[in-house]
Amino acid sequence: xxxxxxxxxxxxxxxAFAGSRLMLWSVAAFSYSLLHQPVxxxxxxxQWDSNIYLxxxxxxxxxxxxxTGNESGKSNINFFPLLxxxxxxxxxxxxxxxxxxxxxxxxxLALAGILLHRxxxxxxxxxxxxxxxxxxxxxxxxxxxxxMMSEALFLLCSVAAGYFHDRQRLxxxxxxxSLLTVTRLTGGAQALGxxxxxxxxxxxxxxxxxxxxxxxxxxxxxxxxxxxxxxHLTGDAFAxxxxxxxxxxxxxxxxxxxxxxxxxxxxxxxxxxxxxGLALLLPLxxxxxxxxxxxxxxxFINIEIFSSGVSKTSLIRYMxxxxxVHMAMGRFCARHAGGRILFFMLALANSALTICWVHGLDTxx
Numbered sequence: 548x549x550x551x552x553x554x555x556x557x558x559x560x561x562x563a564f565a566g567s568r569l570m571l572w573s574v575a576a577f578s579y580s581l582l583h584q585p586v587x588x589x590x591x592x593x594q595w596d597s598n599i600y601l602x603x604x605x606x607x608x609x610x611x612x613x614x615t616g617n618e619s620g621k622s623n624i625n626f627f628p629l630l631x632x633x634x635x636x637x638x639x640x641x642x643x644x645x646x647x648x649x650x651x652x653x654x655x656l657a658l659a660g661i662l663l664h665r666x667x668x669x670x671x672x673x674x675x676x677x678x679x680x681x682x683x684x685x686x687x688x689x690x691x692x693x694x695m696m697s698e699a700l701f702l703l704c705s706v707a708a709g710y711f712h713d714r715q716r717l718x719x720x721x722x723x724x725s726l727l728t729v730t731r732l733t734g735g736a737q738a739l740g741x742x743x744x745x746x747x748x749x750x751x752x753x754x755x756x757x758x759x760x761x762x763x764x765x766x767x768x769x770x771x772x773x774x775x776x777x778x779h780l781t782g783d784a785f786a787x788x789x790x791x792x793x794x795x796x797x798x799x800x801x802x803x804x805x806x807x808x809x810x811x812x813x814x815x816x817x818x819x820x821x822x823x824g825l826a827l828l829l830p831l832x833x834x835x836x837x838x839x840x841x842x843x844x845x846x847f848i849n850i851e852i853f854s855s856g857v858s859k860t861s862l863i864r865y866m867x868x869x870x871x872v873h874m875a876m877g878r879f880c881a882r883h884a885g886g887r888i889l890f891f892m893l894a895l896a897n898s899a900l901t902i903c904w905v906h907g908l909d910t911x912x
Contacts, residue, residue: 556664556676557661559680561657561661563660564653564660568653575901575902578902579591579905589646592695592905596626597694597695597696600626600695600696600697601645601648603626604638605644608623608624609624622790624787625787627729627787629697629730629769634648634695648695649693651695652698653692653693655700655703656702659683659699659703659707666709670874674881675878675880675881676877678880678886679877680877681880681890683702683870685894686827686873686897687893687896689897690900690901691867696864697868699868701727701730701734702869704726704727705737705868705869706870707719708737721766724737724766728766728773729770731868733848735766735767736845736848736849739845740843740845742760742763742841743840744840747839747841799852801855802851802855805824805853805855808820808821817860820860824854824862826893827867830876831871833879834879837871837874838874846869853865853866
């Protein structure tokens with residue numbers, strides 16, 4: 548039987564989801580009507596990397612390049628397989644695949660909102676839980692959750708892992724975390740975070756069995772299966788990494804350099820991204836006691852890699868897929884008027900950038 552608290556979380560998260568998606572779709576459709584262009588309610592969110600994921604769902608990994616959409620001529624073997632696998636499976640019931648992909652990512656967002664509300668309510672409080680869900684639905688860049696991209700799936704798997712881990716249901720937590728390893732390059736950071744928390748509990752003589760450690764050690768298994776498949780397909784187990792260097796010219800730079808681009812970059816897009824990235828980062832650092840050492844390790848690995856020059860133009864969409872970012876923003880908004888002002892500013896920027904996204908303009912996503 549569902550408890551009243553669960554019903555409260557479900558209703559609030561679904562209302563926030565419906566309201567945010569209606570707003571974004573309305574803004575996008577209105578921009579098309581102003582330009583006297585036909586409105587494609589589903590296809591207009593299929594931009595940039597979502598074309599690559601669609602190509603994998605339709606044709607599998609293509610060697611040497613994928614020839615689709617705005618990313619024509621780029622390799623698709625560096626895109627992790629869980630999202631296209633799920634979309635392909637759903638595509639047996641829903642046609643075309645673009646509808647299946649859009650419905651899947653939006654369902655992931657709605658479920659993530661419910662679990663985020665439950666997790667934040669239990670750890671911080673109801674008001675912070677409400678604001679955390681509003682942040683995940685409305686904050687700058689949240690429109691990518693409705694595109695066929697991995698952000699919504701990554702958010703769902705990570706918040707599910709955190710939720711089950713808090714309730715000491717490590718089997719479910721490990722299963723959720725294992726799916727992260729085939730969703731995004733940094734998904735394995737969740738396993739490292741769980742291992743760190745296990746060691747700390749063990750050192751403090753708290754419940755931490757070797758069975759739990761065994762489950763944590765199994766979490767990277769899907770990733771190793773993916774490496775084996777890449778080796779079978781290309782003869783190179785690390786073809787995804789090499790593709791980043793060869794086709795996408797991505798490499799690590801200075802730690803956290805993307806947060807500081809406002810200081811030296813001349814491109815206003817990168818300066819704006821730097822400002823928004825810092826706006827998301829500072830509340831997180833301020834709420835340091837809300838998260839376990841393992842969660843901080845998970846955050847550090849994800850933020851450090853994706854803010855170190857791997858992709859100068861994608862910092863925000865990588866950050867908004869990290870559930871502690873929204874928990875921290877939720878607590879900040881619940882306790883301070885400045886947090887609510889920041890929220891409305893980020894939501895306004897989200898509406899403006901939604902227009903850029905649906906028209907395929909090269910902003911910073």
